[in-house]
Structures are given as structure tokens and as C-alpha cells.
Amino acid sequence: MSKDWYTHFHPDEHAFADKATDWIERAARQHDVKRTDFLDPRQAVILTALANREPDVALHLNGGYPQAERKRAILSPDYRDPSDESPGIQVLSVTSGDDKFLALDHGDYMGAILGLGIKRDKIGDIHVLESGCHCLVAEEIADFIRLNLQQVHRVHVMTELLPLDRLQTTAVEFEEMNLSVASLRLDGIVSDVCRLSRAKAVIPIKAGRCRVNWKVEEDPSKPLKEGDVVSLQGFGRFKVLEVEGVTKKGRMRLKVGRYK
CATH class of the missing domain: 3.30.70.330 (RRM (RNA recognition motif) domain)
Incomplete structure (x- = not known):
């Protein structure tokens, strides 16, 4: 992988990007079939993006059922169908x-x-x-x-x-919260959900202990949107379920769900 591609990834993701590139090159050049460990959604995005740049490689993701969050990936030469391989x-x-x-x-x-x-x-x-x-x-x-x-x-x-x-599956359960915030900034919403002061919420974010959609996010001012999943080390994770609109005082009303 060209080092230029590193600009697309957080420094914490470079080690995984290197591994993914090696898997892809082995499948393309040495005709290897690689089955990975379980990947989180962000790792799956990185691997898919890199695999899509190599026309001689095919990729299949399988977590055991269609809605799985964590999935194993199978990489193979393009003349083989990776979905035919056992997901293990x-x-x-x-x-x-x-x-x-x-x-x-x-x-x-x-x-x-x-x-x-x-x-x-x-x-x-x-x-x-x-x-x-x-x-x-x-x-x-x-x-x-x-x-x-x-x-x-x-x-x-x-x-x-x-x-x-x-396999028997269960639906994700949330503890729903209705918030009124000045903006959709990450630090403001984390502050309300995790019951921290704004100043205390900023510290772990800048320290790289916060992830948005499984990607490290160090910018406290990043705006969140409906569907975003946020995790803060030591405080669990939550999802922005709905942005409901603006109050008469100009504040944003939204509904978030903390994962149980």
C-alpha cells in the first residue's frame, strides 16, 4: 500500500492497515486464501477499502448471521468465490x-x-x-x-x-435518553450522556479514548449525526437514535440510546 493512503487512517489504525495489505498481496500474488479473526466494523471498512483497490482479490465478510456486528473476513484470489469457504x-x-x-x-x-x-x-x-x-x-x-x-x-x-x-439472537437494547443540547458537537453530547462536565469530557477525547463509528476521534468539536455510535473508554457506548429538531430557544433536541 502506498504510504499516501496512511493519511486516510488514524495512526492507531496503521498497524492493522499494514496487516490487511499483506493479506491482500498474498491473495493476489501468492494465491493464498486468508480467513481473518473477527473484525470490528471499522476494521471491516478499512479492509474492504484496501481490497477494492486490488482487482485480483475477492473479499467476503461473515459474522455468523446477517446482522452481525463483528465479522470474519475471507480473502481469496479473484477466480475463487470466498463465500464458498467456511467462515470458521x-x-x-x-x-x-x-x-x-x-x-x-x-x-x-x-x-x-x-x-x-x-x-x-x-x-x-x-x-x-x-x-x-x-x-x-x-x-x-x-x-x-x-x-x-x-x-x-x-x-x-x-x-x-x-x-x-x-444460533439464537437478541435485539440490541437501549436505555433511551432525551437531550437538549446547544449543538451536535461530540464533547457536548458526551458530556450529557456520560454525566461529565464539558471540560472533563474533552480530556479523554483528546487523549484518543473516544471512538465514533469505531474510529478514533480526537476532535471534541466533531459534529455527530443520526446513527452515529460513540464509545468512550470506561463509560460504555451510545447511539444517536434521532435528531428531533430545534427548540424555540435554538437548542437541538435529540434522542440517544445507551447500550445495555
């Missing part, structure tokens, strides 16, 4: 007979799996169900998790591996 994804079902099991949330499951020494890149979307949890995992570490995941947040659990056609 299995469903880890987690259940328990303990009443405390019902109180477990997404973070509890994620923490328990990562606590086994598993890298985040090997884990796809996690769906917390009334009956337990279905977690999409890379097939190469699926058996290891099944054998070693014995408790989640001190609750003893049972695990089973299922094929993708038995």
Missing part, C-alpha cells in the same frame, strides 16, 4: 441451573471468556438470552472454551457447541 464460526451455548444465572450480562460472559486467556479477536457477537447465552466464537478455539469455561461471575455453567443454524 461456531455457536457456544452457555446455560446454568443457578438462579443467579438470570442476572448475568454481556460483560460477565465476555470477562469470563477473556479470563481464559482468549484474545478478543477470537470472539464475535454475544447474545444474552433468557435461557442463557449464545456466543459466536472462532472454531479453532471453540473446543478449548467449551472445556474450560466452567463459571461466569461465580456462577457455575454448562457449555455446548452448536452449529450456526441453531
Whole structure:
């Protein structure tokens, strides 16, 4: 990849862009088929942009179901259909007979799996169900998790591996908030959602601890728009659900949803 393309990416993204370029070149020049770990949406955008510049490479993204947020990518020479390759994804079902099991949330499951020494890149979307949890995992570490995941947040659990056609998904749930803000600036909305002063909201943004649509954003004045997903390290993430209009006093009314 020409170094000129680095201007399109945040410095934190250069290492991934280098890896992506190597995958693409191997597929184009050495006829390799590459299946990546799970990518977040921003990484998928970067890989797609780079792959589209190479006519001899085909790309397919698969997260186990159509609406998946995190997906594995398959890169192949253009004469092969990457969608014919196995996505390498299995469903880890987690259940328990303990009443405390019902109180477990997404973070509890994620923490328990990562606590086994598993890298985040090997884990796809996690769906917390009334009956337990279905977690999409890379097939190469699926058996290891099944054998070693014995408790989640001190609750003893049972695990089973299922094929993708038995996956149960859940809709994203939000805690909705109605805000009245002076503008759609990032720092102002983060301040209201995270209950921080404007001055305190600016500090983590400028320090590179804020992402907008999974891309690092260090400009506190960046205007947000409907559909934007914002995450602030240590404070979770939220989505701008709707920009509802302007009040009589000239302030912006909007609805945001904090991810539960």
C-alpha cells in the first residue's frame, strides 16, 4: 500500500492497515486464501477499502448471521468465490441451573471468556438470552472454551457447541435518553450522556479514548449525526437514535440510546 493512503487512517489504525495489505498481496500474488479473526466494523471498512483497490482479490465478510456486528473476513484470489469457504464460526451455548444465572450480562460472559486467556479477536457477537447465552466464537478455539469455561461471575455453567443454524439472537437494547443540547458537537453530547462536565469530557477525547463509528476521534468539536455510535473508554457506548429538531430557544433536541 502506498504510504499516501496512511493519511486516510488514524495512526492507531496503521498497524492493522499494514496487516490487511499483506493479506491482500498474498491473495493476489501468492494465491493464498486468508480467513481473518473477527473484525470490528471499522476494521471491516478499512479492509474492504484496501481490497477494492486490488482487482485480483475477492473479499467476503461473515459474522455468523446477517446482522452481525463483528465479522470474519475471507480473502481469496479473484477466480475463487470466498463465500464458498467456511467462515470458521461456531455457536457456544452457555446455560446454568443457578438462579443467579438470570442476572448475568454481556460483560460477565465476555470477562469470563477473556479470563481464559482468549484474545478478543477470537470472539464475535454475544447474545444474552433468557435461557442463557449464545456466543459466536472462532472454531479453532471453540473446543478449548467449551472445556474450560466452567463459571461466569461465580456462577457455575454448562457449555455446548452448536452449529450456526441453531444460533439464537437478541435485539440490541437501549436505555433511551432525551437531550437538549446547544449543538451536535461530540464533547457536548458526551458530556450529557456520560454525566461529565464539558471540560472533563474533552480530556479523554483528546487523549484518543473516544471512538465514533469505531474510529478514533480526537476532535471534541466533531459534529455527530443520526446513527452515529460513540464509545468512550470506561463509560460504555451510545447511539444517536434521532435528531428531533430545534427548540424555540435554538437548542437541538435529540434522542440517544445507551447500550445495555
